[in-house]
Amino acid sequence: MKRRYLAGVVLAVLFAALSLIWWAKSPRQPPLVVGGGLPAPCRDASFEAVAYVVCEIDLRRYDIGVFHAGIDGKAFGSLDKFDKAMADQGRPVLLAMNAGMYHQDLTPVGLLVEDGREKAPINLADSEGNFFLKPNGVFLVRKDGKAAVIETSAYVATRLDVMFATQSGPMLVIDGRLHPRFEQNGTSRYIRNGVGVRDENTVVLAISRSEVSLGSFARLFRDALDCPNALFFDGAVSALSNGERMIVGGNYPAGPIIAVTGKKLASR
Template sequence: MRVALCFLALTLPTIASAVECQDQSHDGRSFTVCTVDATTEDLRLFLRSGDGTVLGQFRDLERSLSAGETLSFAMNAGMYHADRRPVGHYVEKNIEETRLLTGASSGNFGLLPNGVFCITNTTAQVYETLDFASKSPQCRDASQSGPMLVIDGQLHPRFLPNSTSKFLRNGVGTTANGEKAHFVISKGPVTFHQFGSFFRDVLNTPNALYFDGKVSRLHAPQLERSDAGFWMGPIVGVIDHN
């Protein structure tokens, strides 16, 4: 069970970054999109500090960085248990912490098909889980979450246009060649159908993956934003080297 804390936004000085973050609208709803060039940016997953403690907050991740490193973007990146261990497959720096789960389960994670966000030194790709199991891509970092939002250009088959279930939501979509990853957080409560439609119709990502709702958080200094509140599990971020 996650512990509910107050949701805060910390004001930060604006810094230069190669990560592009901007607000976009679609069908009367607003979203913040941060686009990362995986071919050039230092895109990574983060879970624990050097002593094995789960980081949990963007400020803790910043404190764990080496001299000359700056966190230019970050977002929560997958579902987690009460102790903040990843629910699904998790790999960081080529070390697997949690195995791939391919069966049905409860909650949004188990709303099959779910998927895996896979990072190499020069690419970022979203794979549907069974496709991931079949191809066995060599991911330096990987985080399994669910449900898939877009699968080969189509919305998840379980998404309903008239759904009344609305939450603040965040996720990631990747280009077909894996060169760019679009990280999105809604600026208000949206349904899965509305969220997935933004990836499909506006960002044109052939595959997109849901990270979470309710705990959705963004660190984007260029927007003078760094959300605090719920303790997170996996975090995805970009490191600038000064």
Template sequence: MIRPIAPAGAFLLLAACASNGSIDAACRDIRFEGSRFTVCRADPQKHELMLVDKGKDGRPMRDFTGLEPRLGPRYPRIAFAMNAGMFDASGLPIGYYVEDGAEQKPLNRRPGPGNFHMQPNGVFWGDAKGWHVATTDDFAKNKPDHVRFATQSGPMLLIDGQLHPKLAENGTSLQVRNAVGVGLNGSAWFAISNEPVSFGRFARLFRDRLAAPDALYLDGAVSRLWDPVSDRLDGGAPIGPIVVAFQTR
């Protein structure tokens, strides 16, 4: 499967601004159970994570091209960026969302259809202690006093090393998907499939290859990655919130 890329003009603009040779590779292509994936590691000793949704004009960006005016001088330090949670028709998150310490959407615990509401769903967040993935219920019970960033999505793929109880080992629903998991050493792993895969295979990637006991599904079909170091810029449908990894050293 060939992933769509952004228009040439947008690609050249992003590449010229961010590929300055001083950013180390954080993403790599791998094979797992016969399927192709790209995995990106954010190292807490080397990277800083940030969530962004609205651009400098205050409206949802819907694409990676809005990052430069939004981030300003931090923009050249981007190691990678990926869509980071489900959103409504306008591009706003449908679940709990915190950006720069400010809560923009409350925790969503309403029942409903679709992947987001497949219980248990979960939250990926950062605080003074590091980066975390947990079920929505666990997060609500142990919510820290200050959350630096957070995005709620669903379903959970892994909970304490176990597949989500409603996920088949290798179901018939195949999509290009992306997700996040946190390893035992505190690293955050972001993965995107480079071909349609099942939920079960995607979950096992985090458990068996990336050693991340807890992993959260971010989205499918619209999943996109920007990796400036490898000149990869996925195009496609408009997206919502974006997670950005900055290299700090």
């Protein structure tokens, strides 16, 4: 009896040891929430039982821009690399977030305007995927420092003189109405991030801390954040940093990046 008991103990120990070895060697995804302090314009929020980080940017106090490539002309590729590059240039950021969809080589799928120069053209094509779930739209900052989220065809018609712009899709909220293709609470659930504009001086960035449907995410901007127009940036690879460490998301690939700096830090 004792021999059977001892044999059982030995087998249990061996099984536990083998399990630990397998666990240590198996590939693991980066954590969805890494931690770190929230940037100054940001707060924790909850809507329809989903936790968010919400950042309300007053453009009279902060500057906001869209970035893609470094001084070498190569895409930053991730928030971590972007934050380090900006710090090395003496231009540290308060927060950064992925800001639009990208091809495999990290080039933007749609419009990108950086420092007043168009780096990628507007994309009016029809295809599959969230970007092409029309109406899609453009987040922009005009050369006078005012911001807007505008549907793509309206952007083409207005010919605005912009300093920064990024195109993505779908629109979440269009003139106070939810995107007509959204279900109330669809089965597609991801960590998601996006941008809304409450008025021309107030930009609202939001990222979920857990998976959420597009319908619920759109209602967040319309019903809780008072944004008459809002644009989806991305899902699954959504991330937010405070300029030094990740708040939400891991070291995911990034194409266009939206970043916020204090007015005194933003001079070039």
